[in-house]
Amino acid sequence: MSLPLPNPIRPAFDRGGSPGAVIVNIGPSHPATHGTIQIVAELDGERVVRTDVHCGYLHRGFEKECESHTWHNLIPYVDRLNYCSALINDFAYCEAVEKLMGIEITPRCRHLRTLLSEYSRIADHLTCIAAALMELGAMTAFLYLVTIRDYIYEHLAALTGARVTYSYGRIGGLANDVPEGWLKRLGEILDQMDTFTGRVHGLVDRNRIFIDRTRDVGVLTTAEAIHWGFTGPILRSTGAPRDLRKDTPYLSYAELDFEVPVGIKGDNYDRYFVRMREIDESAHMIRQLADMLEPGPICVDDRRCTFPEKHLVYSEIESLINHFKLVMDGPQVPPGEVYSAQEGANGELGFYIVSVGGGVPWKVHCRSPSFVHMGGVHRMLDGYQLADIVPTFGSVNMIGGECDR
């Protein structure tokens, strides 16, 4: 029995503009499109004339699901947006809710969130560069980078209990403080990372094959990048020093010393190099933050969102009721709306949330950089070779979880 299966998409074009044109379909089940993106391309020989990019294969109704859970229960869901740097999602979401509630987090929490955001950014950039290089056949560089990423994952598992999706942020604080010896191991990993990224620089930077595949491929100008909504490393690779950590400082970024690396041409090579330099800057920030950490509470003392200590829940009625109300009704967020954005690993990660009061959101909308980038990625694919789709797409770092939500 084989009924014809309905096509989930309707391509923008099904015949070419010129007699010799060929239409090919790439993805979604293709490793270079990360398994979720489908590209319908018109080819003239090996040259890509135009492309029609489709997403949605990983859509799982994130925003709908958010409207029937309490504010706290959403934290595991936001983890699964950008699963390469899940902690940044946690903190961006928590910050949005805290803004609505008028909560100011404690200094230790602020520094720790900043430190972990940068740590996640390193993991995300390592993943992106490693995957992009592997797609070009650079297995050694891939192994160097994912080795470090795995050290980071294990190290984060020691802190949060999970390797990839941590559920570690809390509204008004964090799940727990860092365990003993954690910061010492952090320094060791960063030192080893410096060695390994140095080797990758040596292997790749002046490698003829790598330069031929990436230099002047997928070029984007600053004006084009802004017109098509690109943010993050892609916008910076065009030479615009736009970074929310500098432009609208949040968390502890105003107190840190760091640079915003930019590219010259906005091509694949620049996107690789901007990410490599950002890893260095993030490591520099983490070292500063580790020195700045002062002892103190990690959660605000606010009964609207912070859970009481367990031994009090078992011994006094007020704490028991408080715990019960927080679990059953959720944190009480006053009515209002807020758009709050942080610099995610891929660009501006914004949460637009609307509350009508009470423990359940009326609306949670995520402005995810990957989705916006997919709207403009055809500018980087059209006019280049078919084989250039692989390195260009790799350098965009599309993350299915946040693109399709």
Place this chain on the structure above:
Amino acid sequence: MAHGTLSLLIEPARLLEVVRALKDRFGFDMFLDVTAVDWPQRQPRFDVVWHFYSTRERVRVRLKARVPEADPAADSLTGLYGSARFMERECHDMYGIAFRGNDDLRPILLYEGFVGHPLRKDYPKQKEQPLVPYRTNEAAK
């Protein structure tokens, strides 16, 4: 002003005029986001919400316009910002807001043939409409 963002409620008919002024006179060169909020008990039912960012002044602005359920439509900003193309498609998917002037409102996160708009409050969360029918025990034999 709310939580550090200027929020403007405008007439839907004046959208293009306001956005042109924002872009040309006030330097809001980046289109961040468009979405909608459903208020089933209210007339008009939907808020359409836009966010813009100025890379020069480093501030955001929010525009809101109320559109009725009978004619859920707003002008498209694709002529001013390329990035509006995908985001308007998503908003059309989820809330059924028609963007006049966007010639490509094909489903984007949903699939061809999907009936309804899932982020409207009257769309049941548990409703299923699989593109490929579930396999029954009979078919598996």
